[in-house]
Amino acid sequence: MKKENIFWGLFFIVAAVLLIVGRFGVFQNINVWSILISVFFVAWLVRSVARIDVGGILFSIAFLCIVYARPLGITAITPWPVLGAALLGSIGFSFIFPHHHSHEHRIEKFDSTEEVHGNTVECATTFGSSIKYINSDDLSCVNVDCNFGAMKIYFDNSMIQSECAVLDMKVSFAGIELYVPKTWNIENNVNFSFGGMEEKNRSESSGAPTLVLQGSVSFAGVTVLYV
Numbered sequence: 304m305k306k307e308n309i310f311w312g313l314f315f316i317v318a319a320v321l322l323i324v325g326r327f328g329v330f331q332n333i334n335v336w337s338i339l340i341s342v343f344f345v346a347w348l349v350r351s352v353a354r355i356d357v358g359g360i361l362f363s364i365a366f367l368c369i370v371y372a373r374p375l376g377i378t379a380i381t382p383w384p385v386l387g388a389a390l391l392g393s394i395g396f397s398f399i400f401p402h403h404h405s406h407e408h409r410i411e412k413f414d415s416t417e418e419v420h421g422n423t424v425e426c427a428t429t430f431g432s433s434i435k436y437i438n439s440d441d442l443s444c445v446n447v448d449c450n451f452g453a454m455k456i457y458f459d460n461s462m463i464q465s466e467c468a469v470l471d472m473k474v475s476f477a478g479i480e481l482y483v484p485k486t487w488n489i490e491n492n493v494n495f496s497f498g499g500m501e502e503k504n505r506s507e508s509s510g511a512p513t514l515v516l517q518g519s520v521s522f523a524g525v526t527v528l529y530v
Contacts, residue, residue, distance in 0.1 A: 358393035365389040390499045428452040437461045445470045449477040457482045459530050463512035472518035485529045488513040496521040504529040
């Protein structure tokens with residue numbers, strides 16, 4: 304049994320107990336939901352520290368600041384200033400300590416690795432982590448559904464024959480990494496709530512083809528890496 308499965312199992316069991324016990328007035332001065340959200344972000348922080356993921360560290364701290372803004376007296380810097388600081392800090396560290404990705408180092412400690420074929424593909428992960436390799440000669444649409452997890456999607460074996468393809472995202476409490484060819488143009492039309500997007504490496508696009516990003520992302524981060 305994987306340690307992450309044990310953690311999430313215990314997390315939801317504790318959540319269930321707290322919700323029932325809270326109805327009896329045991330936690331009159333404590334917001335049970337704040338406790339549960341805090342556990343999630345603390346777990347994200349610990350995991351990010353273990354993986355030396357600066358973005359995860361900064362964003363988890365930022366979300367904890369938002370949750371406890373009133374008790375800490377820092378409402379003046381929440382939510383957008385602290386999220387903006389986390390985003391800018393992540394970008395800054397990415398320049399100072401760049402990560403170089405290659406095919407040889409793609410296999411990491413992820414729950415699953417899958418090759419997906421077709422012009423319209425589905426990528427879904429819930430309470431877990433996965434790597435998706437999109438193989439398509441004429442990519443048109445990718446639907447991504449990721450909740451409470453992490454996903455890496457590689458597009459370097461895909462081609463866009465028409466002017467554009469659409470990547471529709473429904474992401475919450477998660478981290479998404481998109482590895483796209485340097486020659487592709489990225490158009491960001493995503494609706495972000497307590498989240499954001501950053502781009503790494505340099506794009507060499509001439510304007511087409513275009514991968515249009517749309518959908519909704521909440522309490523999550525999207526990273527585009529040009530390869």
